[in-house]
Amino acid sequence: MRALLATCLFLVACGDTTIVDPMERQPRGRPYAANAFFEDGRAMRQPPAGTVPRERTVGNPALAEGKVNGKDVEEIPIAVTADLVHKGQKRFDIYCATCHGRVGDGRSLVAANMSLRPPPNLHERRGMAVGHYFQVVSNGYGLMPGYSAQLDVEERWAVVAYLRVLQLSQNAPLALAPAQERDRLQKEPKR
Ligand code: HEC
Numbered sequence: 001m002r003a004l005l006a007t008c009l010f011l012v013a014c015g016d017t018t019i020v021d022p023m024e025r026q027p028r029g030r031p032y033a034a035n036a037f038f039e040d041g042r043a044m045r046q047p048p049a050g051t052v053p054r055e056r057t058v059g060n061p062a063l064a065e066g067k068v069n070g071k072d073v074e075e076i077p078i079a080v081t082a083d084l085v086h087k088g089q090k091r092f093d094i095y096c097a098t099c100h101g102r103v104g105d106g107r108s109l110v111a112a113n114m115s116l117r118p119p120p121n122l123h124e125r126r127g128m129a130v131g132h133y134f135q136v137v138s139n140g141y142g143l144m145p146g147y148s149a150q151l152d153v154e155e156r157w158a159v160v161a162y163l164r165v166l167q168l169s170q171n172a173p174l175a176l177a178p179a180q181e182r183d184r185l186q187k188e189p190k191r
Helices: 002-014 061-065 082-100 109-113 130-139 153-171 179-187
Strands: none
Touching: 061 130, 061 153, 082 109, 082 153, 130 153
């Protein structure tokens, strides 16, 4: 009995899925296929005039794409406030630190186990136009996936702002430290 049951389950699992899923059987128009129902004989319909494609940039290209006329923007096009940077830190720790490490130095569990091209140390990529970072976060870069599905435009700029903060934190000139800290830092042994 048990063997029979197992055989039945096996057959259901491997069999024709259209038996159990009527949606796979329902009549539908396949892309580029002929279809006699419509006057022009095509299954694919022309979108109504004025339809806006989902991927079209509407409004401000500096904000939405990080570039204007093919040139990367050099300044973050929204107000950089402490709140924005904190938001960027939260998103960076969730979405970027897994690969690039929490300080962005490319040290992470994922990096240690990635053989093809490990996530780079982001401090070695400092000084690039902010628009370039925005595009990397939005569209991905080489092996890195894009994050526009997870992060909206403001969140992506927040991540870029925090990336700049991180980069400065690891490469700040001594002159930027408050006077009373400078002495202490100079005496500290170099790591
Ligand atoms: C799944 C791992 C992974 C995650 C998560 C990830 N990256 Fe990357 N990142 C990579 C890899 C791998 C590369 C190098 C890609 C290549 O050279 O093909 C890269 C490259 C970069 C670069 C260098 C681009 C250049 O021009 O050299 C930047 C900047 C960057 N990532 C930022 C980010 C930020 C910000 C996030 C979070 C939104 C993030 N990454 C999330 C794996 C990741």
